[in-house]
Amino acid sequence: MKDPSITQRHGGNGAAPLLGTWVRTKGLPQHLTAMLALALLALALSSCNLARMHGRAVERRLVRHGYTAHTYQADGPHFVWYRNTGKPPLLLLHGYTGTGALQWNKTAALLSKEFDCILPDLLSHGRSAKWDSTRSGLSLDDQAAHVITLLDSLGVYAPVPVVGNSYGGGVAARLAELHPERFERLIIYDGLVSDYSTSLADSIARAHGAPSMLAVMRTPTANDLRFGIRLSLYKDPPLPGFLLKQVYREFAAPYRASQITLLKDLMAHESTFVHKRYDWRVPVYLIWGERDELIPNATGRAILERHALPETHWVTIPRTGHVANIERPKAFVAVLRSFLTASPIEP
DSSP: OOOTTEEEOOOSSTTGGGGOSEEEOTTOOHHHHHHHHHHHHHHHHHHSOHHHHHHHHHHHHHHHTTOEEEEEESSSEEEEEEOOSSSOEEEEEOOTTOOHHHHHHHHHHHTTTTOEEEEEOOTTSGGGGGGGTTOOOOOHHHHHHHHHHHHHHHTOOSOEEEEEEEHHHHHHHHHHHHOGGGEEEEEEEEEOSSSOOHHHHHHHHHHTTOSOHHHHHHOOSGGGHHHHHHHHOSSOOOOOHHHHHHHIIIIITTTHHHHHHHHHHHHHTHHHHHTOOOOOOSOEEEEEETTOSSSOHHHHHHHHHHTTOOGGGEEEETTOOSOHHHHSHHHHHHHHHHHHHSOOOOO
16 A cells, blocks of 8 residues: 555656655655645756756747748858748747747747748847857847848748837838838837837836846846846746746846847937837838836837827737737737738828
8 A cells, every 4th residue: 555645746747757756755744745845846946947948949839830940141140940831921020138939939830820930030139149249239220131131041032021029129110111122011019119218218117126227138147137027027927036047047148248239229329219200111010018018008109100100000919018929929919910911001
């Protein structure tokens, strides 16, 4: 007969197997048994690099849907995930600190029957980071040239829709202005496009206990990641310290020194950027998270009004923050699909 004081692990997946086959707790009260199990689980999880495992998992999802990694060498690596199944191409640009795979893997999967998505890593990010290892102060124009280089390397010359989130929204906006012949429509999603000043950004950061927005984005320590996460998400997820450290080592520390120069370039041209009215010659749509605290709805509405865009080209997604496609991927794709298939009111 089995000893009832021995608790067997359950399930063959996740972190549980890392605890060993058995946890012996003979003679301990039930609440101490639970506390011991939780302590052992935390110890086991802290010994795994969950951040790296997540990065690999999102890439495996893309591979399952037929995507392959492409690197075009020209003064360094220009990296993109892509597939060509004969479906219409769709360009998706990630935000500051992201990568094409990390931000867009679920979106690409949900749209796999309709579009062949193009998922670049922007300069200073992911596998395109080494491009500028000896440079600083890269601009939106540098990013636009990077994306055009990738499209050319893939043989994608016909106009495609472009979707850009956050900093990637600014890149998308500039692409559509510089190369209207290459883009069929522009969809800005919680984008850093205009009407967003340093004073506004700093007031948002201070409201969350940070000294400035640049301090939030610089993230000199793992614990500083909490500020950006709180600003980006509708609900704050539980983030134990060991996981923050893993995320910091894997996705932040290697890139921040270069990435922060991107924001410094915007700040150096703030007088132009904040009040810029783009010369868009393609239909433009705006998607915003209902409670985006990082780039608030008021900024999106100001972009809409500054460019005299139709009200029907604006949608907010309920119960989301700055990254709706991660928080509510199906709801985001439903809105995105409606804009991708809509007959636009010409600008």
